[in-house]
Structure formats: structure tokens, C-alpha cells
Amino acid sequence: MDLRRLRYFVAVAEARSIGKAAERLRMAQPPLSVQIRKLEAEIGAPLFRRGTRGMDLTEAGQALLTRASEALALAVDGAEAARAVAAGRRGRLSVGYMFVLANAMLPRLIPELRRSVPGVDLDFAELSASTREARLLDRSVTVALCMPAINHPEIQVARIGAQRFMLAMPIRSPLARLGTVPMERLQGRPLIALPPPEQDPASSAVAALLRRHQIVMPIASRVETVHSALSLVLAGEGLAIVPACAKLGAPRGIVFRPLRDAADSIDVAVCWRRDSQSPLISRFIKCAEKVVARM
Amino acid sequence: MDLRRLRYFVAVAEARSIGKAAERLRMAQPPLSVQIRKLEAEIGAPLFRRGTRGMDLTEAGQALLTRASEALALAVDGAEAARAVAAGRRGRLSVGYMFVLANAMLPRLIPELRRSVPGVDLDFAELSASTREARLLDRSVTVALCMPAINHPEIQVARIGAQRFMLAMPIRSPLARLGTVPMERLQGRPLIALPPPEQDPASSAVAALLRRHQIVMPIASRVETVHSALSLVLAGEGLAIVPACAKLGAPRGIVFRPLRDAADSIDVAVCWRRDSQSPLISRFIKCAEKVVARM
DNA sequence: TCAACCCATACGTTTTCGGTATGCCAATGG
DNA sequence: CCATTGGCATACCGAAAACGTATGGGTTGA
Numbered sequence: 001m002d003l004r005r006l007r008y009f010v011a012v013a014e015a016r017s018i019g020k021a022a023e024r025l026r027m028a029q030p031p032l033s034v035q036i037r038k039l040e041a042e043i044g045a046p047l048f049r050r051g052t053r054g055m056d057l058t059e060a061g062q063a064l065l066t067r068a069s070e071a072l073a074l075a076v077d078g079a080e081a082a083r084a085v086a087a088g089r090r091g092r093l094s095v096g097y098m099f100v101l102a103n104a105m106l107p108r109l110i111p112e113l114r115r116s117v118p119g120v121d122l123d124f125a126e127l128s129a130s131t132r133e134a135r136l137l138d139r140s141v142t143v144a145l146c147m148p149a150i151n152h153p154e155i156q157v158a159r160i161g162a163q164r165f166m167l168a169m170p171i172r173s174p175l176a177r178l179g180t181v182p183m184e185r186l187q188g189r190p191l192i193a194l195p196p197p198e199q200d201p202a203s204s205a206v207a208a209l210l211r212r213h214q215i216v217m218p219i220a221s222r223v224e225t226v227h228s229a230l231s232l233v234l235a236g237e238g239l240a241i242v243p244a245c246a247k248l249g250a251p252r253g254i255v256f257r258p259l260r261d262a263a264d265s266i267d268v269a270v271c272w273r274r275d276s277q278s279p280l281i282s283r284f285i286k287c288a289e290k291v292v293a294r295m
Numbered sequence: 296m297d298l299r300r301l302r303y304f305v306a307v308a309e310a311r312s313i314g315k316a317a318e319r320l321r322m323a324q325p326p327l328s329v330q331i332r333k334l335e336a337e338i339g340a341p342l343f344r345r346g347t348r349g350m351d352l353t354e355a356g357q358a359l360l361t362r363a364s365e366a367l368a369l370a371v372d373g374a375e376a377a378r379a380v381a382a383g384r385r386g387r388l389s390v391g392y393m394f395v396l397a398n399a400m401l402p403r404l405i406p407e408l409r410r411s412v413p414g415v416d417l418d419f420a421e422l423s424a425s426t427r428e429a430r431l432l433d434r435s436v437t438v439a440l441c442m443p444a445i446n447h448p449e450i451q452v453a454r455i456g457a458q459r460f461m462l463a464m465p466i467r468s469p470l471a472r473l474g475t476v477p478m479e480r481l482q483g484r485p486l487i488a489l490p491p492p493e494q495d496p497a498s499s500a501v502a503a504l505l506r507r508h509q510i511v512m513p514i515a516s517r518v519e520t521v522h523s524a525l526s527l528v529l530a531g532e533g534l535a536i537v538p539a540c541a542k543l544g545a546p547r548g549i550v551f552r553p554l555r556d557a558a559d560s561i562d563v564a565v566c567w568r569r570d571s572q573s574p575l576i577s578r579f580i581k582c583a584e585k586v587v588a589r590m
Numbered sequence: 591t592c593a594a595c596c597c598a599t600a601c602g603t604t605t606t607c608g609g610t611a612t613g614c615c616a617a618t619g620g
Numbered sequence: 621c622c623a624t625t626g627g628c629a630t631a632c633c634g635a636a637a638a639c640g641t642a643t644g645g646g647t648t649g650a
């Protein structure tokens with residue numbers, strides 16, 4: 001069963017004549033006649049009644065015609081759909097994100113994306129650092145919004161901005177009086193930490209910052225997310241060092257202060273599989289850059 | 296866009312490997328590899344990611360896969376549907392009939408047909424004699440139940456039985472006393488006639504019967520159908536000479552009597568276009584014969 | 591009876607497809 | 621570190637299929 005034959009068949013059925021159909025198909029009449037007879041031989045039944053004034057579908061031919069037209073349409077539609085997906089005009093863009101970042105970015109990012117990639121299904125999932133990496137690798141997400149970037153040979157990274165570290169504390173903490181908190185004031189105070197570096201690279205940036213200033217902060221608790229950390233800070237369990245964007249959506253009663261002499265920041269990055277060459281990725285990066293720039 | 300290529304593509308996508316797919320397709324690996332690359336060239340985008348352990352669909356490939364599978368299924372289904380119609384396993388059988396006959400036959404004919412041609416859509420239409428002929432010729436009905444047969448070079452006929460002529464009269468008519476009515480008793484009595492022979496061949500059979508016995512009956516009325524004739528008979532407008540099957544469904548107050556010395560009968564026939572070679576027609580004839588035999 | 595129209599057949603040419611042989615690359619194992 | 625294995629890609633050749641030109645045959649209509 002050959003698609004060319006079906007195309008010829010449909011043309012002849014519509015033109016009700018081999019000659020007319022051959023003209024429309026830009027070919028000579030005899031080979032078309034041959035192809036139609038071969039199709040009839042393949043089906044095992046006549047598809048046309050040959051009259052003296054052209055061809056006319058038999059009932060079997062009509063049964064074939066409807067399905068053949070559909071099959072043809074599906075084939076060209078399939079090719080077009082594949083091209084559209086390859087060109088980024090259609091498809092799915094699945095984004096893995098972390099809540100701290102997304103809370104600040106998504107409200108602007110989503111409309112930006114809808115404008116930039118119309119016709120593409122968007123799909124967002126809040127994921128922990130290690131899950132983001134895993135789901136990038138198994139391709140169940142297309143891109144991940146990370147802070148900091150994922151470090152993995154298969155994963156490619158585009159830095160789209162940075163977030164300064166801020167100290168988060170309860171509003172009635174004595175440090176809250178200061179506009180900027182000197183690093184040495186952190187010495188010995190309890191820290192609400194994120195999971196250790198092997199699970200979440202964010203905490204290694206904090207650790208590096210403290211180490212550089214020779215500050216030791218005992219770890220009062222380890223929590224999964226920045227927002228959990230802020231809850232413990234509010235409860236007086238300790239201080240947290242978090243990216244500036246955590247301000248958005250932080251509970252009332254928490255204040256944020258920059259750390260004096262510590263211009264440290266943490267990279268905001270888009271990560272994706274090195275072998276995913278979808279044009280949606282660069283479009284996503286452009287959108288994310290634009291949103292981060294205005295944060 | 297070639298259906299073979301799509302078939303190969305689907306096979307490779309399912310096997311996730313060119314080698315495995317080639318095995319399943321009973322062909323060597325290199326030509327399959329070539330065909331896949333040709334398909335990718337035609338689409339203009341890679342459909343697979345080539346890994347060291349086989350092939351994996353890209354997003355574009357997935358978009359193509361769903362449609363390609365559907366197109367393949369439709370193509371084979373189309374071929375099968377055409378074969379089924381040609382073999383009479385599916386299709387449509389459109390029957391044109393006259394009410395007198397159908398009234399007696401349809402209740403048995405329809406179940407018979409459903410058993411004989413399951414899967415075929417049945418379609419019945421009551422049509423006048425001239426309309427039956429016209430709609431056979433333009434193929435809007437497949438077969439016609441006629442009494443008598445249609446006479447036309449393009450139309451083929453199978454005689455499936457005959458109906459004796461009966462005299463229909465009001466129950467209180469003096470002739471009703473007789474078990475059999477001698478032809479000479481009809482002389483001069485008013486006749487309720489059907490349309491003239493050029494419109495309905497049935498009336499020419501009646502005319503021939505009367506002429507042979509040298510009976511003249513003035514025509515009191517011409518009506519379209521046998522049942523209209525019976526209504527006028529009931530009203531006392533005249534007598535009617537009708538096929539025996541008219542008894543079924545005749546209004547109360549009408550009696551039917553055979554005509555003595557007149558074994559005349561009118562053929563019951565199935566008619567169809569000479570060039571409609573559908574196997575449904577012979578099945579229909581068999582069913583109709585069976586039903587007529589038990590009338 | 592002739593011309594026009596339309597489909598079918600015949601034959602030579604060209605395109606395309608499939609098979610075999612072989613190369614390249616990465617992962618695996620001693 | 622080298623050899624082996626597994627998988628896809630490339631090259632070349634023979635075979636099959638399709639297309640075009642030329643032509644035949646049947647029907648319609650002037």
C-alpha cells in the first residue's frame with residue numbers, strides 16, 4: 001500500500017477522469033492509468049467504472065476514497081507538525097523551577113513566554129535541586145530554572161543573572177536595626193541551612209561565603225526550601241542567608257539586610273540537556289533574561 | 296511523502312533501534328538507515344537522537360509518530376474496507392419498492408436480509424414505477440422490487456415469482472357471492488385503473504387480460520397505487536383487478552375473488568443496473584425469492 | 591465515415607530501492 | 621591500554637518500479 005498510489009487514486013476520483021487527473025498531477029496519462037490498475041489489483045476489486053466519458057467510483061472505491069483522503073491529510077499534517085515542532089512553532093516546553101525563584105519570576109515569565117512561543121504548551125513543575133537534574137537528564141523537563149546552575153557534563157547552562165545574598169531575621173532581632181550587617185556579627189549565631197552541597201549546591205555558596213570571612217555559624221536546622229528556612233527564622237530558631245529574591249512572598253515579621261563587605265551573589269541560570277537542541281530553549285532563555293533583568 | 300518511509304519510521308520508533316526494526320521488517324540494516332535519513336531530509340529536521348545504544352525519538356519525531364501511525368492504520372483500513380464492500384461484507388443496499396409488494400414482503404424480507412448481509416446498511420424507499428427505473432439508472436437505489444419487471448436495456452431482471460390477478464370488490468357486491476368470478480361478468484362494469492402502461496407496466500397486463508377475453512370495462516378512475524384503487528372500490532366507484540398480494544393490508548369491506556378461466560398472473564421481479572456487479576444483489580435476490588415463495 | 595476523446599498496452603529510459611561489504615564511534619572488558 | 625562488541629553510516633552494485641513516448645481500440649458525435 002503506497003501513498004503515491006493513494007494520492008493518484010484520490011486525484012482520479014476527484015477529476016473523474018484519468019486524463020484530467022494526470023494533467024493536474026503533472027504527469028502523462030498512461031503511467032497514471034497503470035498505477036490505478038495496480039491499485040485495483042492490490043485491492044482485488046475494481047475501484048472505478050470505466051465509462052466512455054471518464055471514470056466513476058464504484059462503491060468499493062468510495063469506501064477507499066474517504067479513508068485514503070484522511071490518510072493523505074494525516075501524512076502531510078504529520079510532516080508539517082514535525083517541522084513545526086522542530087522550528088519551535090509548536091510543541092511542549094516543560095519547565096522545572098525552584099519556588100524561591102519562581103515566586104519572583106513566574107508572574108512575569110509566563111506572559112512573556114506565551115508571547116514568545118505561541119502555540120507551545122507550557123508546563124511548570126516545582127522541583128528540588130536534585131529532582132531538577134534528574135528530570136532534565138531523563139528529558140521529562142526541557143529546561144530548569146536554577147540557583148545556582150547545575151554542574152553536570154550532560155547539562156548545559158546559561159547564566160541569566162545573579163542574586164545577592166541577604167541575611168533574613170525576625171523583625172525584632174537586634175541586627176534588624178542595622179541597615180547593613182557586618183559579617184563578624186554573624187559569628188556564632190545559629191544558622192538555618194539548606195540541604196548539604198551534595199544535595200543542593202546553593203548551600204555550598206553560603207558555606208564558601210562564611211568560610212572566606214572565617215565565620216562559624218552552628219547549624220540549628222536543615223530544611224528543604226528557602227521558605228521553610230524563613231518560617232524557622234520567624235520562629236526564632238536562627239538566621240538564614242538567602243538570595244534577595246526570597247523577599248517576595250516572605251512571611252510578615254521577617255526582614256532582610258545586606259551583608260557588609262560581602263558582595264557575594266548566587267548565579268541564576270537556565271539549564272538544559274546538552275543534546276536538546278530545541279529552539280524553544282533559546283527563546284526561553286531570552287524570556288528569562290528579560291524577566292530577571294527587571295527583578 | 297511515502298507510506299513505506301512512514302512504515303519504516305514507525306517500526307524504528309517502536310523498536311528504538313534501526314537494527315531491530317530492520318529485523319522485524321525482514322530487511323537489511325543499511326537500507327533502513329538510508330530511508331530514515333531520507334525521511335529526516337524530507338522533513339528537514341532530525342526525528343531521532345542517535346545514541347550509542349540505539350535511537351530515540353526527538354520531539355519532532357514524536358509529533359510525526361502519532362500521525363504516521365494513524366495514517367498507516369487508515370491506509371490499511373481503507374484497503375480492507377474496499378475489499379469488504381467489494382465482497383459484500385459491508386456497504387449499503389438501497390431498495391426501491393412498491394407498496395403493494397412491500398407490504399407483504401418487507402416484514403419477512405428485512406430480517407432475512409439482516410441475516411444474509413450482516414454489516415450492510417439497509418435502506419428502503421417506496422417509489423413509483425417510473426421513479427424506481429430512474430433511481431436504478433442514476434444508482435441512487437441498488438435494486439428495485441417490481442411487479443412487473445422493468446424493461447430497459449441497462450436494467451437486468453430476475454423473476455422471483457408471480458402474483459395471480461384477483462378481482463377486488465365491496466363485500467356487498469352481488470359478485471361477492473361467487474367463489475370465482477367468470478370473466479364475462481365483468482363486461483361493462485366500471486374499472487378502477489392504475490396509470491397507463493407508459494407510466495406503469497402493471498396496467499398493461501390488466502389490459503391484456505381484458506382484451507384476451509374481449510371484455511370492455513369503462514375506466515371510472517385512474518389512481519396511482521393499488522391501495523388507492525381499493526379505497527375507491529370500497530366507495531363503490533368500481534371494481535379493481537389487482538395482484539393477490541394486495542389482500543394484505545386491504546381495508547375491511549373489500550373482498551377478493553379469483554377470475555374463472557383467467558390464470559393470468561403478473562411477474563414479481565428484482566431489477567438492477569446491468570453494470571452493478573455488487574454481490575449484495577445476488578444475496579438480495581436469494582432472500583427475496585425465499586420470501587416470495589412463502590407468500 | 592471521419593474526427594475527437596478517453597483509456598489501455600508496449601517498450602525503452604531513468605529513478606529509486608534493497609543487499610553486501612565496510613567504516614566509524616563509543617562503550618565494555620580483560 | 622588495547623581488543624572486542626554493538627550499533628549506525630557510507631559506498632557500490634544489481635534489481636525493481638515508475639515515468640514518458642508511441643500506439644491501439646472503443647465510443648461519441650458531426
